[in-house]
Each structure stands twice: as structure tokens, then as C-alpha cells.
Amino acid sequence: MLSKSQINLLKSLQHKKFRREHGLFLVEGHKSIAEFINSAYQIEAVYHTNAFSPKVLKLSQKINLCEISVTDLEKISSLKTPQEVIVLLKIPQWPVLKHEQLKGKFSLVLDGIQDPGNLGTIIRIADWFGIENIICSDDTVDVYNPKVVQACMGSLSRVKVHYTSLIGLLGQIKLPIFGALLDGEDIYNTNFGSDGLVVMGNEGNGMRPEIQKLVNKAVTIPRIGGAESLNVAIATALFCSEITRK
Amino acid sequence: MLSKSQINLLKSLQHKKFRREHGLFLVEGHKSIAEFINSAYQIEAVYHTNAFSPKVLKLSQKINLCEISVTDLEKISSLKTPQEVIVLLKIPQWPVLKHEQLKGKFSLVLDGIQDPGNLGTIIRIADWFGIENIICSDDTVDVYNPKVVQACMGSLSRVKVHYTSLIGLLGQIKLPIFGALLDGEDIYNTNFGSDGLVVMGNEGNGMRPEIQKLVNKAVTIPRIGGAESLNVAIATALFCSEITRK
Numbered sequence: 001m002l003s004k005s006q007i008n009l010l011k012s013l014q015h016k017k018f019r020r021e022h023g024l025f026l027v028e029g030h031k032s033i034a035e036f037i038n039s040a041y042q043i044e045a046v047y048h049t050n051a052f053s054p055k056v057l058k059l060s061q062k063i064n065l066c067e068i069s070v071t072d073l074e075k076i077s078s079l080k081t082p083q084e085v086i087v088l089l090k091i092p093q094w095p096v097l098k099h100e101q102l103k104g105k106f107s108l109v110l111d112g113i114q115d116p117g118n119l120g121t122i123i124r125i126a127d128w129f130g131i132e133n134i135i136c137s138d139d140t141v142d143v144y145n146p147k148v149v150q151a152c153m154g155s156l157s158r159v160k161v162h163y164t165s166l167i168g169l170l171g172q173i174k175l176p177i178f179g180a181l182l183d184g185e186d187i188y189n190t191n192f193g194s195d196g197l198v199v200m201g202n203e204g205n206g207m208r209p210e211i212q213k214l215v216n217k218a219v220t221i222p223r224i225g226g227a228e229s230l231n232v233a234i235a236t237a238l239f240c241s242e243i244t245r246k
Numbered sequence: 247m248l249s250k251s252q253i254n255l256l257k258s259l260q261h262k263k264f265r266r267e268h269g270l271f272l273v274e275g276h277k278s279i280a281e282f283i284n285s286a287y288q289i290e291a292v293y294h295t296n297a298f299s300p301k302v303l304k305l306s307q308k309i310n311l312c313e314i315s316v317t318d319l320e321k322i323s324s325l326k327t328p329q330e331v332i333v334l335l336k337i338p339q340w341p342v343l344k345h346e347q348l349k350g351k352f353s354l355v356l357d358g359i360q361d362p363g364n365l366g367t368i369i370r371i372a373d374w375f376g377i378e379n380i381i382c383s384d385d386t387v388d389v390y391n392p393k394v395v396q397a398c399m400g401s402l403s404r405v406k407v408h409y410t411s412l413i414g415l416l417g418q419i420k421l422p423i424f425g426a427l428l429d430g431e432d433i434y435n436t437n438f439g440s441d442g443l444v445v446m447g448n449e450g451n452g453m454r455p456e457i458q459k460l461v462n463k464a465v466t467i468p469r470i471g472g473a474e475s476l477n478v479a480i481a482t483a484l485f486c487s488e489i490t491r492k
Contacts, residue, residue, distance in 0.1 A: 121477060121480065124473050124476070124477065125473075125476070125480060126471070127471045127472050127473035128469055128470070128471055128473040128476050129470050129471060130470030130471035130472075131471070153473075153474070154473075154474075155472070155473050158471065158472045158473075159471075188491050188492065221487075223374055224374070224375050224376030224490055225372070225373045225374055225375060225376035225377070225404065225405075226373050226376075226401070226404045227370050227371075227373035227374040227399075227400075227401050227404075228399070228400075229399075230370070230371070230374050230483075231367060231370065233480065234367065234371060234479065234480065234483045237476075237480045237483055237484060238483060238484070238487050241467075241484050241487065244470055245434050246434065
């Protein structure tokens with residue numbers, strides 16, 4: 001059973017303001033839930049209907065299990081057809097990124113990505129290519145937005161997504177900064193070396209000029225045909241492929 | 247002004263059955279419309295409100311222009327917030343694909359792609375990489391579905407999308423057939439040569455076994471991290487990048 005105030009709190013987590021205020025977010029979908037359960041994320045509660053047996057989650061931690069009605073599940077879910085279980089998790093506080101954590105590897109930097117599906121897909125791509133850190137400008141869509149969590153398909157349980165002022169970070173970090181830009185070096189001829197940051201810009205407006213100034217090397221995916229642009233998640237995948245290929 | 251039966255016909259084009267019956271489909275969005283206007287597609291009519299001047303379309307052909315009310319536009323549109331113009335186009339009948347049209351280049355083959363957004367994104371990717379032909383199994387989502395047309399962002403005006411029985415086609419074509427499969431050769435070590443077909447499978451179930459049998463070379467995108475799978479549009483982009491890179 002959920003009280004009215006509990007339902008209101010859980011419903012409020014569909015909005016960034018309340019997620020940040022409470023430091024909590026929700027995960028739906030069996031596959032995603034299973035991946036978060038086996039991760040370093042702290043689970044606050046598992047809400048499930050009587051159609052669901054929490055045993056299938058193979059919980060090793062002592063977790064607050066709460067059987068709720070289908071009606072309550074529908075109230076707190078962000079899905080049109082909710083599954084039988086929703087998990088409440090604590091938003092992790094990643095330590096401030098320093099040079100030491102970023103050197104020797106590649107990280108992605110996102111300047112103002114707005115579409116939840118794009119961010120989710122980028123996180124899944126980063127997870128596929130073994131990229132541990134994604135650094136987002138403060139105006140990038142919130143990673144704990146239910147649509148982003150949904151599109152991640154569990155990859156968020158492995159990839160750390162940080163929010164910061166990019167100007168501050170890019171100005172300090174002593175690593176090569178590659179930027180996906182027009183009129184740059186052909187991506188297929190670029191020597192990416194062994195570590196660095198790869199900056200991707202906003203869907204419509206691209207990268208802000210002040211961020212472009214901090215890029216050491218502009219890199220371009222050459223166009224052969226007629227399409228005006230490539231979706232930012234597609235472009236990110238092509239960069240991840242090039243930086244990780246042997 | 248539109249008659250009730252005209253409205254019903256245009257509304258019916260949201261369903262594949264009626265699109266195929268009438269041989270017609272609708273395009274919305276200024277950018278997409280501009281690209282179709284400048285293509286080989288045959289335009290049947292331009293429906294616009296008085297807020298829109300057809301002059302901006304720079305029509306060279308003699309086209310049936312029809313000013314309609316905002317209410318009628320909302321009735322025939324598949325968008326929540328329709329723009330001021332919708333174009334009615336004839337579904338092209340591409341000639342049956344033969345070896346001659348496919349040799350010397352790469353084409354994509356889609357086995358049962360179901361998500362309209364994925365098909366639209368794949369068409370945009372093909373357009374970026376200069377791939378002229380996409381061959382779909384008959385059960386692939388219909389390319390003239392409004393959501394697919396929307397996701398294509400005009401690229402459908404340049405890329406030919408064919409529907410056919412893949413078994414028939416793949417059995418006849420004398421070109422290398424590469425398949426995106428698990429446990430295949432590493433995509434980064436694969437010599438794709440100068441022409442061939444690249445087969446991508448369904449989002450959830452992958453490629454049907456009978457299609458797999460017709461593949462000459464299984465090719466795999468190696469996974470470095472923890473994600474269970476890559477979205478099919480992302481995988482298609484990585485294949486397109488590898489087959490077209492110099």
C-alpha cells in the first residue's frame with residue numbers, strides 16, 4: 001500500500017526539479033531493473049504488484065519491498081502500459097572529475113543534447129564501446145528523465161554521466177580535445193592517440209562557439225551522399241568506433 | 247476546400263492498406279517537402295492554409311495547389327501540431343532489382359525492421375553515405391508510414407526503398423552478401439571489396455535463419471563494454487562507415 005503523499009512523491013519524480021530535490025529516480029522495465037540491481041546504484045525500494053515475484057530479481061542486498069495495487073502502479077509509472085515492477089533508486093553523486101580519472105582513456109562530452117532518446121542511445125553506445133564517462137553541459141537533458149532511463153536499456157547502470165560547466169572542465173583538463181565539427185580533419189585520417197575527450201554538439205545548433213574554441217582538433221565525418229546531417233547519436237557511434245578500433 | 251470524401255481519403259493514408267490501394271502518401275514538414283519537390287517523386291497536390299505561400303516551394307511543375315482550412319489540415323495531418331502545408335505524392339514503382347543495378351556498389355538489406363524511427367534513421371544514414379538502394383523484406387515496416395517519412399527528414403527523396411521476398415532476391419544475386427551477425431569476422435578486419443549487400447536483422451529477433459543461410463560472410467561489431475546490444479540503426483551506420491571508407 002502506498003499513502004497519498006508517497007504516490008505524490010513518486011509521481012513528482014517525473015520532473016527534474018523534484019528528482020534533484022529528493023535525490024531519487026525511478027527505473028521501469030525488467031531488463032533495466034535487473035541491470036541496476038546488479039550495479040553500484042543504491043536501491044531505495046522495489047514497488048511491485050502481486051503479479052510479480054521479487055525473487056526473480058535475485059536481490060542480495062536487504063531491500064525495501066513494497067507490494068502495491070495495479071492502480072497505484074499506473075499512477076507512479078511514466079509508461080502507457082507499465083510492467084509489474086518499478087524500482088526507486090538514489091541518484092549517485094559522482095566525485096568531481098579530475099585529470100587522473102580521464103587520462104589513458106576516451107570520454108564523451110555532450111554540449112546541450114536535448115532529446116531524451118538521443119542521450120539514452122548515446123549512453124548505450126558508450127557502454128558498448130567501453131567508455132566509462134560521459135560529461136554533459138548543465139543544459140543537457142537530465143539523464144534521470146524517465147525517457148532517457150528507458151532508452152538506455154540498463155547501460156546507465158555502468159556508464160557514469162556527469163553534469164558540469166564544460167568551459168571550466170575543458171579549460172583545465174590537459175588531454176586532447178576532439179570536436180565533431182564541420183570542416184575539420186577527415187575522421188578516417190585522424191590519429192586519435194590513446195586518450196582524450198570527444199565533444200558532440202546540440203542536435204539543431206551544434207556546438208556553442210565558446211566550446212568550439214576549447215577544442216584542439218576539429219574532426220569531420222565525410223559525407224558522400226545528399227543528407228544534410230547525421231543524427232548526433234549516429235555521429236557519436238562513428239566517433240566511438242574510430243577511437244576504439246585497433 | 248476539401249470535401250468530406252477527400253478528407254476521408256487523405257486521412258486513410260495513415261494506414262498502409264489504403265496507401266497501397268491508392269498508391270499515395272503524405273509528406274509534412276517544410277524541409278522534407280522542399281526535398282521531395284526537388285526530386286523525381288510525382289506530386290499530386292499541395293494542401294496549405296492561408297498562412298502559407300506556395301511560392302516558397304519554388305514549384306517548377308504545374309501542381310494542384312489547394313488552400314484548406316486549419317481545421318481540415320488538422321484532420322488530415324498525422325502530427326500533433328501540423329505545419330501549414332501537407333503534400334500528397336504518388337508512391338513510386340521501382341523496377342524489379344537486377345544484378346546490373348546492384349553491382350559496383352553497396353546496398354542495404356533489411357530483414358523485418360519494425361520500428362518506424364529505426365527505418366527512417368537508416369534511410370538518412372544511407373543517404374549520408376551515398377547508398378542508393380535499400381531492399382526490405384515484405385514484413386519490414388512500410389516506408390510510407392508517416393512516422394518513417396518524418397524520421398527520414400527528406401532523405402527518402404533520394405534513397406530508393408524496395409520491398410521484396412529477400413529469399414528470392416538473395417538467392418539470385420551474384421554479389422557478396424555480408425550479414426551483421428554474432429560470432430562473425432571482426433568488422434574492422436573484414437575486406438568488404440568494392441560491392442555487395444549488407445543484411446541487417448530485426449530489432450529483437452535478429453536475422454531469420456533462412457536469410458542467415460544465404461549470407462556469404464557473417465560480420466560482427468566487436469563489443470568492448472557491457473551493453474547487450476547495439477540499436478540496429480547504429481549498427482547500420484557502423485557498417486556503412488566501414489564499407490565506404492577509403
